[in-house]
Amino acid sequence: MANFEFVLPPAPTTDVKTTYGQEDMIQRSASDVPAPSRQLTPVAKLIDVSKCIGCKACEVACLEWNDLKQEIGYNHGVYDNPLDLTPTIFTVMRFTEWVNPETKNLEWLIRKDGCMHCADPGCLKACPAPGAIVQYSNGIVDFDHDKCIGCQYCVKGCPFNIPRISQVDNKAYKCTLCSDRVAVGQGPACAKACPTHAIVFGTKDEMTKHAQDRIKDLKSRGYANAGLYDPPGVGGTHVMYVLHHADKPEIYANLAKDPKISAVVELWKGATKYAGLTVMAAFAAVGVIHHLVTGANRVSPEDEQKAEQLTGSTGAPRSRV
Amino acid sequence: MTAYDVEKGDDVHPGHPVKVDRYTGGARFNHWITATCLVLLALSGLALFTPSLYFLTAIFGGGQTTRAIHPWIGVVLFFSFAGLFIRFWKANLWRAEDGTWLARLRDVLTAHEERLPEVGKYNAGQKVVFWSMTLLILTLIASGILIWDQYFAAYSDIETKRFAVLIHALAATAIICVWIVHVYAAIWVRGTIGAMTQGQVTGGWAWRHHRKWLRELVTGPKPK
Numbered sequence: 001m002a003n004f005e006f007v008l009p010p011a012p013t014t015d016v017k018t019t020y021g022q023e024d025m026i027q028r029s030a031s032d033v034p035a036p037s038r039q040l041t042p043v044a045k046l047i048d049v050s051k052c053i054g055c056k057a058c059e060v061a062c063l064e065w066n067d068l069k070q071e072i073g074y075n076h077g078v079y080d081n082p083l084d085l086t087p088t089i090f091t092v093m094r095f096t097e098w099v100n101p102e103t104k105n106l107e108w109l110i111r112k113d114g115c116m117h118c119a120d121p122g123c124l125k126a127c128p129a130p131g132a133i134v135q136y137s138n139g140i141v142d143f144d145h146d147k148c149i150g151c152q153y154c155v156k157g158c159p160f161n162i163p164r165i166s167q168v169d170n171k172a173y174k175c176t177l178c179s180d181r182v183a184v185g186q187g188p189a190c191a192k193a194c195p196t197h198a199i200v201f202g203t204k205d206e207m208t209k210h211a212q213d214r215i216k217d218l219k220s221r222g223y224a225n226a227g228l229y230d231p232p233g234v235g236g237t238h239v240m241y242v243l244h245h246a247d248k249p250e251i252y253a254n255l256a257k258d259p260k261i262s263a264v265v266e267l268w269k270g271a272t273k274y275a276g277l278t279v280m281a282a283f284a285a286v287g288v289i290h291h292l293v294t295g296a297n298r299v300s301p302e303d304e305q306k307a308e309q310l311t312g313s314t315g316a317p318r319s320r321v
Numbered sequence: 322m323t324a325y326d327v328e329k330g331d332d333v334h335p336g337h338p339v340k341v342d343r344y345t346g347g348a349r350f351n352h353w354i355t356a357t358c359l360v361l362l363a364l365s366g367l368a369l370f371t372p373s374l375y376f377l378t379a380i381f382g383g384g385q386t387t388r389a390i391h392p393w394i395g396v397v398l399f400f401s402f403a404g405l406f407i408r409f410w411k412a413n414l415w416r417a418e419d420g421t422w423l424a425r426l427r428d429v430l431t432a433h434e435e436r437l438p439e440v441g442k443y444n445a446g447q448k449v450v451f452w453s454m455t456l457l458i459l460t461l462i463a464s465g466i467l468i469w470d471q472y473f474a475a476y477s478d479i480e481t482k483r484f485a486v487l488i489h490a491l492a493a494t495a496i497i498c499v500w501i502v503h504v505y506a507a508i509w510v511r512g513t514i515g516a517m518t519q520g521q522v523t524g525g526w527a528w529r530h531h532r533k534w535l536r537e538l539v540t541g542p543k544p545k
Contacts (some may be wrong), residue, residue, distance in 0.1 A: 030372035128369045129384050149384030151369060152470040156483050170385060170471065264483040268490055273371050276494035283498045287505035290430065297432045297510045299525040304338045307524025311539055313335040 018183040020136060027135040029127035040138035044204040045177060045188055047112050048214055048242040049252065050223070051198035054079065054093050054110040061193030062091050065178065087166035090114055090175040091190060094253035111241070111252040112190070112199065115162045115175035117141045119235030122261040123172075125269055126157025132172075139204065139238035140177045148172050157269075159234060159259040177238065207240060214242045233260030326412035326441040326534065333538040339524025341538065343442075343516040351404045352517055358398035359500060365391040366493050392469045399462045406455060412442045413452065418533075419445035439532040450503050457496040464489040 020040055025033045063070065068088040076083055079095040091114035098107045121141045124133040132147040133154065143154075143163075150170030154163045163172045178188035186192075187201035194200075200210060211228045218226035227246025230236045241255070249255040307313075330345035344352070365387045368377035381387040418438040422429070423445040428436040443451070467477050467485035477485070507513045512526040527535040 030375060128372065128375065130372060130375055147384070149369075149378075149388045150471070151388045152468070152474065153486070155470070156468075156479060156486055161479060165470065165474070170389070262480070262483050264480075264487050268483070268487040272487065272490050272494075276490060277371060277373075279494060280497050280501070283501040287501060287509075290505075291509055294430070294432060294509075299512050299523060299529050301525075303529040304523060304525030307339040307528040307535065308335070308337065310528065310535065311333055311335040311339050311524060313337060313339055313524075 016184050019185060020138060020183055024136045024138070025134050026137045027121070027124055028131050029124045029129060029133040031130035036137055038137075040136065042137075042139045042204040043177070043182060043201065043238060044139065044207040045117075045191060045199060045201045045239045046207040046211055046242065047239065048198045048200070048211075049109065049111055050214070050218055050226075050242060050244045051196045052093075052110045052112065053196055053198070054095060054108075055195060056081075056093055057193040057195055058112055058190035058199055059089070059091055059093065061189040062175070063089070065181070065189035066090065066176075085113065085162065085164050085174075087164045087168075087171075087173040089164075090173065096251060096253050098251050107244075109252050111255060113162075113253065115141065115177070115239065116160050116234070116259075117175075117177050117238035118159075119237065120261065122157035122159050122234070122265060123154035123163055123174075124157070125261060126153040126265055128153055136179070138182070140179045140182065141238075142176050142179045143172055143174060145169075145171045145173075157261065157265050159256060159261060175239075204238065211240065211242050218242070218244055229255070231256070231259050233258050326414075326416075326443070327537055328408065328412050328442060331442070331534075331538060333524070333527075333535070339527075340521050341524055341527045341535065342520060343522050343527075344520045346520065348405075348408055349517055349520055351401060351408065355398060355401040355405055358394050358401060359496075361394050362391065362398060363493070363497055363500070365394070367497075370490060370493070389471070392465060392471075395462060395465050399458060402454065402458050409443075409451060410455075413448045415445075415448065416441065419448060422446075423449075434529055439536075440530075440534070441537070442531055442534040444530070446502075446506065450499055450506075453499045454496065454503075457492050457499065460492040461489060461496065464492065 024036050024038070024040055026036060027033065062068070068090075070082075070088060073082055075081065080092065082089055082092060085092055091112055094111045094113050096109040096111070098109050099105070100107050117139055118141065119139065121133070121135060124135060124141060127133045128151060129147050129149045132144055132149070133141065134144060135141045148171040150165060150172070152163075152165050152172070154172050155161075155165070163174045165172050178186070178190075181188060188199075191199040191201040200207065202210070208228065208230070215226045215228060223244040225247040226242070226244050229241035229243050229246060229249055241249075241252075243249060243252065243255075245251060249257050328348075330342055330348070332342040334340040334342070364377050365381055367374045368381075368384075368387055369375075369391070375384070378384045378387040381390055418440055421438045422440055425437055428434075429444075429446065464485040466473055468482050468489060470482075507517075510530065512522055516522045524535065527538075
C-alpha cells in the first residue's frame, strides 16, 4: 500500500464559461453575419525571433493540445523537422543560416511559422463554403471543418502559404490560435510551452508595447534594423514577429516582405464574380427579349414546296397544318 | 471527289414534306452526353463560383461531393466533346460565304433569310459556337487540371493555381454564354431541335437555313 496520497486537482471541465462565440463573428466566408453587439479586445501572439532557441517545445505543445498524431518521419539532414506544415502540423520552426554581410557573422535565424491570423484574411475571402472560415472580433481566424468542402481555395487566397488539406478527410487545417483555449481565458499552447518566452500572448496593444521594449533592447545591442512584423498589407496580423532584421523579413525562411492578398485572387473573387453573373444574365435576357420582339423563326410552306421541287417529290402533297 | 460539308449519315428523303437526316443516332447520343455534362458542370461550377448559388451543391449531395465530382464530370465532357469534335470539325471549317453571313448578322437576327448567302451544313453562327466550345473546353480542362488539387496539387505552384482558377472562372462564364446562344438559337429557329432528338429536319428547314447542304444532298458532291 502506498504510504502517501496524491490527489490531482479536478480537471476544469465543469462550469467552464466561454468568453466569446458565434455572436462575436465579424466575418464568415461566403455569407454575411450580423454586426456583433460588442467588440472583443483584439488579441495577439508575439513571436520574438531573437529569443527563440529552436527547441520545438511549441511544436510539441501544439500537437499535444490539438491531439495530433504523427507518423514516424525521416531525418532530412537539416534542423527543420518536420520539413513543412501538414494537415496535422500547424506550426514548424524554420531554420536559416544567414551570413550577415556587415559583420560577416553567421546568424542562425529561427522562425516559428504558422497562421498569421490576418485582419484581412485571404483564405476567408477565397472560401466558397458558407461559414467554413470565420473571423472573430478578437482577431482569431478559424476554420469550421464541418462546413469545409476541401476545394483548396483558401490555399490560393492565403498570402503566407499556410492552409494544408488532409488527404484523409479532404478538409483544410491550420493553427487556430488555440481559439478554444483563448475562449476560456487561456493562452495558446505554444506560448505556454515556450521556455524562453519567445512566444507571448495577450492583447494586441500589450503585445505591440512589449515588442517596442524588445526592439529598443535589440537596437541598444547593435541590431539597428530591429522591428515589429505586423504587415499592413493584410490589415495587420494577430500573430506578430519581433525581427532583429525587420528590413529584410525574407531572410527568415522567405517571410513575405509586403504580404497582401494576390491581385489575381481579388480579381477572381471581386470583379469576375459580379461581371460574370451580369454577363450570363444579360445573354439570357437578350435571348428572351429577341424572341419577344422578332417571334419564332418558322419554316414557311413555300420553303417546304421549294424543297419538294428540289428533291423532285411527286404525288399530291399531304395536307399541312 | 469530296463532299462540300455533308457528314456521315446525312441523307434526303423525298416526300411531303421532304425529310432530311441530319444527325445519326451516335451523334445524337454523343451530343446529349456532352450536353448533360455541360449542364451539370455549370450547376456545380456556379455553386462554387458565387455564394449566392452555393445552394446548388444540394443537387450533388453537398459541398464536399460537389467539389469532388465536378472535375470528373469535366473529364467525361472532355472526351465526349472530343467525339463531337471528330464528327463535326470538317463541316465547321470556315468558308467564303461565312464571312458574308456574319457581316449580315442584322438580317440573321431579323429573320431575313432571303438576304443571306446559301450556307452548308453549318452557318457561321454555328461555326463560331463550335470553335468557341472547342477552345473554351481546352482552356477549361487545362486550367481545371491545374486546380484539381485532390490529385494534382503538387504539380504546380500556388501562383500558377491563382491564375488557373481565374482563367477557369472566365472561361466558364464565356462557355455558359456560348451555351445560352446555342440553346436560344435552337429554340428560336423552329424545327431545329428535332435534328438532335429525332435526327431529322424537314426539307423546308434545310431549304431555308442550309440550302447549300440540301442542294448537295440532292445532287451529290460537286465534281472538282
